[in-house]
Amino acid sequence: MRLPPSPPGAIPFLAHLHLIKKPFHAHAVRPRPAPRARLHPALRLPRRRGRDIPGVRQGVLHGARRDLRQPLAAPLAEARDLRRRRVRHRQLRAALARPPPHRRGAAPLGTPRRRHVGRHLRRGARHGAAAALRDDDRGRRRPRAGRAEAQAVRGLAQHPLMEAIAETKAVRPESDADDDTDMSPEAQEFKQVIDEVFPYVSSVWWDYLPVQRWFDVFGVRNKILAERRRMGDGVYSEKKSLIAVLLTLQKLEPEVYTDTMITAFGSNLFGAGTETTSTTVEWAMSLLLNNPGTLEKARAEIDAAVGRSRLINAGDLPRLGYLRCIIAETLRLYPAAPLLLPHESSADCKVGGYDVPRSTALLVNVYVIHRDCSWRSTALWEEPGRFVPERFKGGKAEGLFVAPFGMGRRKCPGEALALQTVGVALGSLIQCFHWSRVDGVDVDMSEGSGLSMPKAVPLEALCRTREAMYDVLQKL
Template sequence: MDILFYYGLFLLLLYFLPKYVLQIKRNLPPSPALSLPIVGHLYLLKKPLHRTLAKLSARYSPILFIRLGSRPAVLVSSPSAAEECFTKNDIIFANRPRFLAGKHLGYDYTTLVWASYGHHWRNLRRIASVEILSSNRLQMFSGIRLDEVRLLCKRLFKGSNGGQYQIVDMKSMFFEMTLNVMMRMIAGKRFYEENMADLEEAKKFKEIVTETFRLSGATNIVDFIPFLKWVGLNNVEKSLVILQGKRDKFMQDLIEEHRRMRNDFASPDGSKTMINVLLSLQENEPEYYTDHVIRGMMQVMLSAGTDTSAGTMEWALSNLLNNPKTILQAQAEIDTNVGQRRLIEESDMATLPYVNGILKETLRMYPVAPVLVPHESSEECSIGGFHVPRGTMLLVNMWLIQNDPNLWEEPSKFKPERFQRPEEEIGKYMLLPFGAGRRGCPGEGLAMRIIGLALGTLIQCFEWKRVGEEMVDMSEGGGLTMPKAQPLFAMCRPRPVMTELLHQL
């Protein structure tokens, strides 16, 4: 057994050693000094990842070459380098690395998030941009967003017990509201509400969503050191296989339900769901728009559109609670431009620059993806004059770019007013919370509508304060979307001037 072990180790060294020798001869970006055999620079990485990578960039270079096990990677942490990646090298970096999550949750790398750049991906992107997330389609779904935000306000108002302050778990509130928005858009069904008739279905749905977010953010060491799979260290992969079976069945059941109801327009949402849009496309091109493609699109919309928006709202309200004067300033702006005789609507956001500044400042400090979803080079290229080999993973640390004191004045302070200056004064590649280039998030418009409407309405309708004297804990948790380490609990009560309107909900 010992002989086999040492023989295997010898073969691995033979595999990696030539790569290290070649690295010296190429004009690769600077690299941390010690890259260990097999693990490379993995030993340097600690949670939260974006802060660890920021320290490495500060110590070595804003363009840094690191080896994550068997995967070479280039870490970019400056606006100029990011611009080069998403303009000159945009097509080259339009691929995704092949992780196990993409194999199992991404239908063998065929969904919008995981597919390689090419005809299939371009068609999926077109479907998302034109058929599902176009301005006209988003406007069609505006009633759903408005309805869910007002139902949230109704819940908060009912719990106020005659206008008294109440303590509310805002993490759960935001999560449930956003999931309801997405599921009504996708399938015309709410899965979180009081007196839910089908509790079993809602319970299954919640378990699937929770497990999806947990496993999507989990680090699978086999992705970086593949030979560990041979010795049985693939527990995450087993969980991914089980989860995908549950997701598949759940989504297919929704598709079959819509097939049976294709001619039933009794439900106000039923005639314009995303499933119906995709089934209509399937009738015209059944060989392409298979149930497999439809399920993949549904799952991408659900996983990419819920946790991200809910998390951003939680960070935004946390910032407001720690800076109560900003709440008063935002309320004054809403009272002036919207008034107190009606509730805010999405169209009002164009007249609320300070409220928009709150959203942008939150996304600057706590971006949806602090390190953008990895890209991978399809051929050799250069960044900042450095050589980048084919098959190199690209990591863009947007958190560092958006919190760099050399780019932003007092970046650690919450200052919504910084976004009230002309847009041209803020560089295009200084603020990219939704990514950029071909693989930028197509759901940015939807996310900004949901977040803006919800946050604006909560500011308009309620008075907010912290549960105690201490500041809200702004520690960052682990995961792809940088959740808060501690869920947000807040105290709220109706604003007296809004009580009459809230009674009418």
């Protein structure tokens, strides 16, 4: 068996665990691979679930891309949940859980049931995004004059999701408005849960210490149980939210669409969709603030395609090619899930010419792949560290590997909604406000650690309403 090479330094019990540094995607996976290496060396980690198989927790590079693109019914696509034991079915399984029944192997891709659900999800998402971005709501969420903080940007991106999934308002009604927050109490509560729990569930070594099976090392289990109790049994609505759609399907197939499944699916979507989307908007705004020329170009495009007499909406996005390039370039440089979700081989297989035994945990490091310039002798990305949206113009990046939403059967089901939400949120910010950096200092672009690769230093910027948009905003 030709196992991927391992770096030196493994010690008993911990294997390579002590070598892992934060943020994981940027450090642990770069133990200097040989030039043109097809696969990063594999880190060995403590045994999982008592099986005598070393966990390979590693970024897969270069040649491995082909293997990963092959029919992903392949063993690697399985991604069995690594944390099933601890984060139980009902709440807060977030993106870490097994897929809901219609996304599991039992219902093969393309079966009528899967297509049916997919169609409803997309329709529900469109409905939610459209409703959420109704002009009257958006006006209240605009950053106040002066300083805009990451929180305001997040609220803007979060709203369509909350609306699409549960018809839950993210914005406080005018009558209840106070000066501290625009968020509705439900939105605040949800945000609090995400903020509290995400740093824990994204911990890397928590997964791998056998001792955590007996002790709740970080108090995570208790936290999740407490939050589950607090959140109750889910939010139901008669309107066409995703949850309402699933409840309709429940009537047709009650054994599949159980209450438990719907509750878990709802929290999965919330968990997987909010931070990723809002983080992407925050990274994009940060990049634009550091590249004012690009910001101006995007604004000119919006002015030409949308005008100044109304706000941008989702229907405008197909005509805003440059804005879409900005989003693609942001996701290339700062993919919200830099290691995708953990995949696990369900059978022995080969990746990049190496044998990968069954039950090996495999992390695909798209962060590194997206910044790779050394595949074969041809440069993959020119100046990969630079923000150049033009590289996506006119399909120029076609054939290059960009997979911020993953690939195969476990690919992100929220991709269309995410691109729409990010597009409208970012487009509105560009269209309505003049932006500048605080004290003229470059926005700090360091990456923090966490499942959705947050910024280490939350974005703070100065904004001023554009005169040309003043009337439009006044009428909201």
